Amino acid sequence: MSDFNTDIGPLLADIVEEAGRLVLPLWKSGLTVHSKADDSPVTEADRRGELLILERLETHFPGVHVISEEDASEFGTPDAVGERFFLVDPVDGTKAFVRGDPNFTVNIALIERRRPVAGAVCAPASGETWYTQGSQAMKRVVGEAGKPVQARAWAKGAAVALVSHTMKEDTLKALADKYGFNATSAMDSSIKFCRLAEGAADVYPRHGPTMEWDIAAGQAVLEAAGGSVLTPEGEVFVYGKADEKFRNGWFVARGK
Ligand SMILES: Nc1ncnc2c1ncn2[C@@H]1O[C@H](COP(=O)(O)O)[C@@H](OP(=O)(O)O)[C@H]1O
Numbered sequence: 604m605s606d607f608n609t610d611i612g613p614l615l616a617d618i619v620e621e622a623g624r625l626v627l628p629l630w631k632s633g634l635t636v637h638s639k640a641d642d643s644p645v646t647e648a649d650r651r652g653e654l655l656i657l658e659r660l661e662t663h664f665p666g667v668h669v670i671s672e673e674d675a676s677e678f679g680t681p682d683a684v685g686e687r688f689f690l691v692d693p694v695d696g697t698k699a700f701v702r703g704d705p706n707f708t709v710n711i712a713l714i715e716r717r718r719p720v721a722g723a724v725c726a727p728a729s730g731e732t733w734y735t736q737g738s739q740a741m742k743r744v745v746g747e748a749g750k751p752v753q754a755r756a757w758a759k760g761a762a763v764a765l766v767s768h769t770m771k772e773d774t775l776k777a778l779a780d781k782y783g784f785n786a787t788s789a790m791d792s793s794i795k796f797c798r799l800a801e802g803a804a805d806v807y808p809r810h811g812p813t814m815e816w817d818i819a820a821g822q823a824v825l826e827a828a829g830g831s832v833l834t835p836e837g838e839v840f841v842y843g844k845a846d847e848k849f850r851n852g853w854f855v856a857r858g859k
């Protein structure tokens with residue numbers, strides 16, 4: 604839970620949902636797709652969603668530093684960051700968004716002293732939002748009240764791993780041997796953390812690159828649901844890696 608005087612998770616949920624309502628009509632609409640320096644796609648939805656989120660954060664949390672994906676890809680990341688800042692990814696799973704797949708998300712996380720302490724993730728296409736509320740993880744579906752969610756204990760003999768579409772076949776085999784899961788399901792975006800948080804799967808091993816804004820909100824939700832995100836060596840996963848341009852190392856996210 605964050606150091607702010609009020610619990611900010613529900614407010615972050617409102618903001619990701621508002622941004623979700625803005626980007627959803629652009630899904631499948633064929634609006635221009637540009638390429639970033641690393642060749643990953645960026646859409647008009649990324650830009651519009653980010654503008655809205657930055658405006659809302661400035662209104663509610665004036666002066667708190669925000670590091671956001673599109674801004675970083677255009678202007679670069681700062682050389683140093685303070686103890687408290689927001690990480691924003693307006694459309695995570697941009698490739699899914701572009702190919703008309705529903706597994707794309709809007710993400711905001713608050714980082715304090717290098718750890719994600721509050722967060723919200725919205726999947727606009729399915730109308731689902733997961734967020735922290737105090738030390739709990741909550742889920743709400745459009746038009747319904749939020750309900751607490753919990754990660755599940757390892758489903759022995761039927762453990763499901765969620766993996767990125769970018770994972771290669773031989774890496775997947777090595778990870779199955781290492782972590783002992785029984786089935787896999789490939790999906791884009793931070794929704795993988797949310798499926799773990801609501802007890803629908805057991806592990807998300809990521810032996811490949813991500814950026815801090817891709818995963819911080821998902822980690823906040825998953826940890827509040829009783830799960831974990833650690834390095835493959837079992838160490839704490841930290842944020843604010845300015846000297847590495849906010850790039851993450853490998854990690855493994857788990858339920859209970
Ligand atoms: N080579 C690379 N370097 C850094 N990050 C990468 C990357 N390839 C993929 N990613 C990150 O992984 C995210 C997608 O994860 P997944 O494969 O689980 O959907 C991307 O988010 P965006 O879709 O917001 O660009 C991107 O930030």
Ligand SMILES: [Mg+2]
Pocket residue numbers: 672692694695696816817
């Ligand atoms: Mg992303």
